[in-house]
Amino acid sequence: MGTIYNSDPSELIEKTAEELKKVESIKPPVWAPFVKTGMHKERPPVKSDWWYMRAASILRQIYMFSPIGISKFQSRYGGKKSRGYKTEHFYKGSGSIIRKIVQQLETEGFLKKDLKSVHKGRMITAKGKKFLDDISAKISKITAQKAEEQKKEEKAKGKEVAAKKEEKQEKNTEPKQEQKEKPVEEAKGAIQKEAKPVKKEVPIKD
Numbered sequence: 001m002g003t004i005y006n007s008d009p010s011e012l013i014e015k016t017a018e019e020l021k022k023v024e025s026i027k028p029p030v031w032a033p034f035v036k037t038g039m040h041k042e043r044p045p046v047k048s049d050w051w052y053m054r055a056a057s058i059l060r061q062i063y064m065f066s067p068i069g070i071s072k073f074q075s076r077y078g079g080k081k082s083r084g085y086k087t088e089h090f091y092k093g094s095g096s097i098i099r100k101i102v103q104q105l106e107t108e109g110f111l112k113k114d115l116k117s118v119h120k121g122r123m124i125t126a127k128g129k130k131f132l133d134d135i136s137a138k139i140s141k142i143t144a145q146k147a148e149e150q151k152k153e154e155k156a157k158g159k160e161v162a163a164k165k166e167e168k169q170e171k172n173t174e175p176k177q178e179q180k181e182k183p184v185e186e187a188k189g190a191i192q193k194e195a196k197p198v199k200k201e202v203p204i205k206d
Contacts, residue, residue, distance in 0.1 A: 004063060007136045015135050016056035017049060025108045026055055029100065039091040040081040055101045059110060059124070063132055067114035067121035073098045 004012060020026050028051035036044055037054075047053065054077075061076070062068055077093030102122055105111045110128035114121060 004060060004132050004136050007139050009060070011139055012132075012136060013053060013056045013060060015139060016059065016132065017052035019131070019135060020052045020055055021049070023108055026052070026101075026104045028052075035097070036094070037097060038078055038093040040079040040093075042082075051101070054097065055105060058098065058101055059105060059128060059132065062111060062122055063124045063129065066123035067117055067119055069119075069121035070095055070098055070102065072121070073102075 032051050033048070034044060036042075037050075058073065061073075071092075074092035074095050077098065078091055079093075080088040081091050082088060102111060105128070106113075106122070109125060110131060111122045112125050114123040
């Protein structure tokens with residue numbers, strides 16, 4: 001059975017984002033197409049569904065590294081800002097975006113607050129674990145099917161290559177036999193030409 005630890009992170013995030021689109025409580029706000037994800041960014045995100053991708057990424061990281069607070073996510077999604085000839089500086093990501101996504105995931109029941117441990121923050125619930133585990137299991141099944149199909153294709157290609165090699169070998173052997181037979185026939189003809197009947201000289205009587 002596949003888990004999030006042995007599945008491709010990018011593929012898992014894409015599939016999770018597709019599944020989160022079906023959830024009613026997780027929706028991008030009105031200002032989502034126009035806002036930047038941090039001070040270090042120059043423009044808003046290019047993808048129209050970036051809100052669901054960010055939510056899927058946050059859910060995956062909380063599954064793996066919970067409990068996590070908003071400040072840690074800000075540093076994770078931050079980056080260096082280009083300031084021209086000046087030196088680059090690191091800026092944290094937008095806390096408002098992360099906070100709203102976490103609240104949406106929490107209302108759906110995927111996350112909850114952890115107040116008992118030393119490092120307080122959000123942690124994943126059983127519902128959230130099941131949600132991600134089911135997606136990773138589907139991904140593992142698809143990858144297994146693709147691997148089987150590739151093996152079948154490789155076997156078929158190997159058989160074709162072997163058949164072509166056999167045909168080439170047969171074609172190469174036939175001309176050699178003909179070449180061997182031709183010199184023998186030529187030698188026989190030459191011997192027959194040389195072995196002409198000798199005419200006996202009959203003595204002429206006076």
